[in-house]
Amino acid sequence: MELKIQVFTFLFLMLGPFKIIGPFAKITQNATPALTRKIAFRAILLSTIALLLAAVMGENILSNFGIPVPILAISAGIILFLVALLNIIQQFTPHELQQEHAASIPDMSVALNPLAFPTIVTPYGIAAVIVFLALTPDLKNKIIIGVIVLCIMALNLVIMLLTRHIGKLLLVFLALLGAILGVVQVALGLLIIYNQLKELLKA
Numbered sequence: 001m002e003l004k005i006q007v008f009t010f011l012f013l014m015l016g017p018f019k020i021i022g023p024f025a026k027i028t029q030n031a032t033p034a035l036t037r038k039i040a041f042r043a044i045l046l047s048t049i050a051l052l053l054a055a056v057m058g059e060n061i062l063s064n065f066g067i068p069v070p071i072l073a074i075s076a077g078i079i080l081f082l083v084a085l086l087n088i089i090q091q092f093t094p095h096e097l098q099q100e101h102a103a104s105i106p107d108m109s110v111a112l113n114p115l116a117f118p119t120i121v122t123p124y125g126i127a128a129v130i131v132f133l134a135l136t137p138d139l140k141n142k143i144i145i146g147v148i149v150l151c152i153m154a155l156n157l158v159i160m161l162l163t164r165h166i167g168k169l170l171l172v173f174l175a176l177l178g179a180i181l182g183v184v185q186v187a188l189g190l191l192i193i194y195n196q197l198k199e200l201l202k203a
Contacts, residue, residue: 007145010080011132011149012181013181014083014122015120015121015153017156017159018087018178019119020120020156021160023119024163025164027110028106030104033164035106039111039115040111040157042112043111043112043120044154046117047116047120047153048149050126051153058126062130063134073195074196074197076131077196079124079128081185081190081193083128084183087185088182088183088186120153120156
């Protein structure tokens with residue numbers, strides 16, 4: 001159960017709503033409620049399909065290279081640590097959306113870019129999914145990771161649909177929660193590296 005919670009925490013920070021709500025609110029601020037819903041649904045659909053394809057292709061590529069599990073785990077720890085550290089630093093950096101998206105009525109193309117890519121599906125989010133699947137030996141746990149990803153995508157959809165109504169309050173709450181979980185993720189990333197280095201030194 002502890003491992004599942006850690007996986008959820010990592011993926012929630014990398015694929016979850018923390019970085020989505022701000023850009024989505026700005027992009028859809030001049031859109032009608034119906035258009036906003038369509039953009040949200042399409043962005044989540046495209047993101048889910050992309051993650052599925054990346055997971056299947058990425059895991060196959062990693063297995064073909066025959067990378068040892070400890071080395072793969074250390075790589076995962078480094079990725080998770082650096083991303084967590086970057087997310088914490090970015091919370092103190094103002095983000096400006098491109099003016100053309102903020103000032104005009106959006107069309108459905110924004111669901112693909114910039115929402116699905118790279119806002120929802122980030123390169124490091126894809127890397128985390130691939131690494132977790134590669135480190136998971138049995139089908140049951142792979143399915144659990146898939147369910148976790150689907151739950152996060154569903155949560156992203158709900159958050160985007162609620163943004164128009166409770167955007168500012170939700171943004172403050174998510175920023176606070178993200179800061180707390182970000183520190184936890186930094187520590188967990190270092191813990192993965194530490195444990196795997198110990199295993200390598202014992203071998």
